[in-house]
Amino acid sequence: MQAASEAMVSRAIADVLQRVAAATQRAARQRPVRLVAVSKTKPVEALREAYDAGQRVFGENYVQEILDKAPQMPADVSWHFIGHLQTNKAKALVTAVPNLSCVETVDTQKLANLLNKAWDVEVAKRKLDVFVQVNTSGEETKYGVEPADALPLARHVLQECPNLRFCGLMTIGMPDYTSRPENFSMLEKCREDVCQALGLSVEEIELSMGMSGDFEQAIQMGSTNVRVGSTIFGARDYSAKQ
Ligand SMILES: *Cc1c(COP(=O)(O)O)cnc(C)c1O
Numbered sequence: 001m002q003a004a005s006e007a008m009v010s011r012a013i014a015d016v017l018q019r020v021a022a023a024t025q026r027a028a029r030q031r032p033v034r035l036v037a038v039s040k041t042k043p044v045e046a047l048r049e050a051y052d053a054g055q056r057v058f059g060e061n062y063v064q065e066i067l068d069k070a071p072q073m074p075a076d077v078s079w080h081f082i083g084h085l086q087t088n089k090a091k092a093l094v095t096a097v098p099n100l101s102c103v104e105t106v107d108t109q110k111l112a113n114l115l116n117k118a119w120d121v122e123v124a125k126r127k128l129d130v131f132v133q134v135n136t137s138g139e140e141t142k143y144g145v146e147p148a149d150a151l152p153l154a155r156h157v158l159q160e161c162p163n164l165r166f167c168g169l170m171t172i173g174m175p176d177y178t179s180r181p182e183n184f185s186m187l188e189k190c191r192e193d194v195c196q197a198l199g200l201s202v203e204e205i206e207l208s209m210g211m212s213g214d215f216e217q218a219i220q221m222g223s224t225n226v227r228v229g230s231t232i233f234g235a236r237d238y239s240a241k242q
Contacts, residue, residue: 009046010053012232013037016215020226023219031203033219036080038211038229040065041236043210043212049100050232051147057101063089070097080104081228087111094118094128102129104170104208104225107144109156111131116161127163131225132209133168134190136183140236142172149189151197158198168206169194172213184209184221191222 017035024033036059039047047058056076060066060188061083071081078101080231081093085103087110089132094100105110119128132153135144145153150169157166171187187207195202208225210218215226230236 002193009049009233011030012014013050013053013055016228016231019216019217023216026222027222029219031224033223034225036208036225036227037232038227038228039069039233046233047073058228059072059104064091067096068092070099075099075152075190083113087089087114090114091118102167103130104131105133105143106130106153106157109135109153109160112153112157112164114159116163119163121163127165129167130157130164131167131206132157133170134166134187136171136186136190137173144171146191147186151194153181154194155198166205168208170208170225171212173209181217181221184218184223187206188222212224 019031020035028064034057035055036057037050037055038059039050039150040061051074057078057080059080059082060069065086066079066081077099079097079099081100082104085105087095090099090111091114095118100117105113106115115128115130121127132150134150134189135142135145135149154166157164169187171183171189172184191202191205192206195205196204207222208227211227212228214229215223215228218226
């Protein structure tokens, strides 16, 4: 299938927002859930269509791709980096994307330290938001800390990285993207432990979980930040990109 046409992207955004709102209401949650439009591999035209439909938060997975796209989009876009971030690219990402809002994939102290060092609070007038990525599925190929290691890394960000704001925990489900409620409940349990140990309120600490196939279930299970790609922009064609 070809990339979705303009009308399709704006219609898909409206549809997903409506489903997010309904799921939020069903879960009886007070605060709105953030929709991150995951635009990896999609052309800037598709992102502009989403922007014109009112979408402001975009998620990208690859450093080179976000470096290419960010300057071509309006400055009021909030960029979320949601891919694996190699430590040697942290500085380039932070320097080249001044409207970077959030790195959702912090999984080592070293990466946290490098982001903290590269982020200039004076210039940005805000801290850089970060999530600690947790590997809840136990797959070796997946990045993220073990659930037991989320607390020490969260503590490190809070206590040693004054230029970063610890937002919460992020996880990716199984590779076939089927719903795995146990991954979601594990992340929620992890948040409980982190909040209790660090004296934080659970309401203040976010959970980033849920993608196209399972975002409503994720919201039901406590997600505050859903990352939706193919349902908005159409299926990704990786072969065309190579
Ligand atoms: C690609 C990606 C998504 C979006 O996946 P869809 O199934 O297309 O919605 C969400 N989160 C991460 C980390 C991704 O890499």
